[in-house]
Amino acid sequence: MLHKIMILEKWRKAMDSYVNGTVKTDEKTISVRCERGKTLLAVLRENGILLSAPCGGNGTCGKCRVTVSGAVSAIEAQEAHLLHEEEIEAGIRLACMCRISGDFMVSIEKAAMRIETDYRAVPYDLSPMIAKKKEGDMSEFYRDGILVERVLGDAANLGLAVDIGTTTVAVYLCDMETGTVLATRAFRNPQAAYGADVISRIDKIMKDKKALAEQQRLISNAVREAGISACGERGLSFADVRAAVLCGNTVMEHIAAGIDPSSIANAPFTAPTLFGAYYSAAELSFLENEHSILYFAPCFASYVGGDIACGMIAQGLDACADNVLYIDIGTNGEIGLSTRNGLYFCSAAAGPAFEGAHIECGMSGISGAIDKISLKDGKIVFHSIGSGTPLGICGSGLIDAVAVMLETGLLDETGRIVERDEAGKYAAYIDEDETGASIFLIDKEHSVYLTGKDIREIQLAKAAICAGIYTLLDKAGLSLSDVSSVVLAGGFGSHIDKASACRIGLIPRELEDKITAVGNAAGAGAVAILLGGSPREAARTICDKSDYTELSGDAYFMEKYIEEMMFE
Structure with a gap:
């Protein structure tokens, strides 16, 4: 009898360690049961509810925002630093830092994401895999x-x-x-x-x-x-x-x-x-x-x-084309160069800045993201995806923002945001953060801005990709004037303003008129391999005629990387 009581007591204690929760998304509402002490992010993952966490749940990016009520841990300094005061008042928490202590409710808003599926590709004869x-x-x-x-x-x-x-x-x-x-x-x-x-x-x-x-x-x-x-x-x-x-x-x-x-x-x-x-x-x-x-x-x-x-x-570049650059801009800026003498490749560690990560107001290309910024009649204007309330800025908007800052003199060649008394007629776009450092106000009403740290992230990314381009050309014994065309691949590449990309030094200015965006080239190639015999043969042989350069130990790359950190 005593043994049964002990077992029941253990069972009761085990049950007491579990709590109930309700999770609401745009699509559904579900009930969950989880252990006390777990983070909300862990609970969401365990129940198949996916929440973007660019830093992997390490409490550094501040992007895993959810609205929470019920029994959860008190907000601590690091989490409070990553949230605005009005967000905290509205019950918004970071899922990776908020721990469950009792029954709770969490709401997650999922905005539609802009994803490129269209593409341009060279023709091939039908000869399917099956x-x-x-x-x-x-x-x-x-x-x-x-x-x-x-x-x-x-x-x-x-x-x-x-x-x-x-x-x-x-x-x-x-x-x-x-x-x-x-x-x-x-x-x-x-x-x-x-x-x-x-x-x-x-x-x-x-x-x-x-x-x-x-x-x-x-x-x-x-x-x-x-x-x-x-x-x-x-x-x-x-x-x-x-x-x-x-x-x-x-x-x-x-x-x-x-x-x-x-x-x-x-x-x-x-x-x-x-x-x-x-x-x-x-x-x-x-x-x-x-x-x-x-x-x-x-x-x-x-x-x-x-x-x-x-x-x-x-794109038909596996067959050694006439000096065509292929660029897929992302966390790893992958660059290819197709020449008559072979194929050259490298990967430039650009970091996730163009995905909106490590940027204070950064976000993916979803509804509410500022994706275009330009000068119009002496004013800085912007467009947000979905044309609704701006919530942050995505990669294409970041490139435009830096280009506009350079054009208006709000950013100098070193990447320093000027102080308000240096900004002239654009002084209204400069403010200060709590440390007194200058920030660039994109949308003051909705608190979307760029900091000096954000600019540094963009400098690192653009310098890596541009230096990678120069390095491949050097390996092939070519100069910028030898490049016949530039293929900009991927969904992100389809939304970049090429003039802005060249203005900030992401791509050398001399190549601006040679740039063509082709959409989801990777998807196009996967379709081609599935349906075409010649693309499958190309997939079998393409690696044999390629020369890969590891940039981390390349002296020429490091020299160009330092040079390209500056803005012209």
Whole structure:
């Protein structure tokens, strides 16, 4: 009897350590049960509710804002420093720093994100990864001439092309018989809850080996859901998806394949694999059909991934073009140079500033983000996504903001924001923070501004990318005048004002008239590999004719990097 009482007492204490909570999002309201003492961010992750946390939940970025009521920990100094007084009064907390002490309610507003799915690509002949033949009342499916599946009736032959970006994911449902894209889906990468950049996500994996399986589960489930949704839109069955091509940076591909990428973050920064490989549906959980296959695009190096290979293939730059620069601006600014003598690549560690991370009022390209800033009739004007109340500023807006500051003299060549008495007729756009340092007021009414620290983040990012461009040209024995064109790839590249990019020194000014934005080139390449024989052959051979430069130990790069820190 005493033993039973002891067991019941342990059970009661265990139950007392759990509390109830309600989580409201734009789409749904759910009830959760969790242990006391856990952070809200941990509770949300455990229940499949994804909240962006650019710093990975380390309490440094201040972006994981939620509205909370109920029994939670008191706000402490670090959290209070990252929030405005009116936010604290409204019950807004940082999910990574707010701990559960009793029953609670949390509300999360999810704004729609601007994600690029359109693209431009060179043509190719249709020769799908899986070919279909009709034999009597059976549909037969072949890969490289080998029968892999027989189905009764006239079954569809579908494929998925997936671009797994660090921030966003694009999925293309394709008819492999006709070569057409039937539907697209685009969404935030759910792994963003583990950090805005690949290093943050690797850090989580290094600290907790369960994090690898969790991040892999998040992306595979999200792709499956997107594929099911796209098939449903066209009245098709997800079971008829027989092949998928996945591309992403090297870390994203490792996580998607369930391979630990930790070695990429530690010297000598070697990737366990560079892919260009097929997997069966049984090995990974992206597809439903047990006979289906997945192809992971080849990566050039630890920090130049399959997304760049796919983008280069989509633009026909794998065949050694006439001195064409290919630039994908992101956390790792990946740069390619296609010449008659071969392909050159590098990865410039730009940091997540252009994703809105490490910027005081920074945010992703979602509704409410200021995305365009310009001078009009002597006034600084801006546009926000959705044309609603400005909530912060995204990457394209940051580039415009710095360009306008340089144009108006509010920023000097060293990156110093001038004081109000130096600003002349633009003095109203300068204020001071609590330390007395100058800040640039973009929207005073809604407290959207840039600090000196923000400018430094942008300087570091733009200097890395521009120096990377010069380094590749030097390796190829070329100058700026030898460049015939510049391909700006990725969703972010589609929204950048090229004049602003050149004004701040992100791209050399001499190249401004040669810049063309091509949209989601990586997604275009994944579609091409799925549907075309020549793109698949290009994917097989592209790494053999490439020369990768590791910038961290390159003396020429370091020299140019220091030079390009300055503004002209």
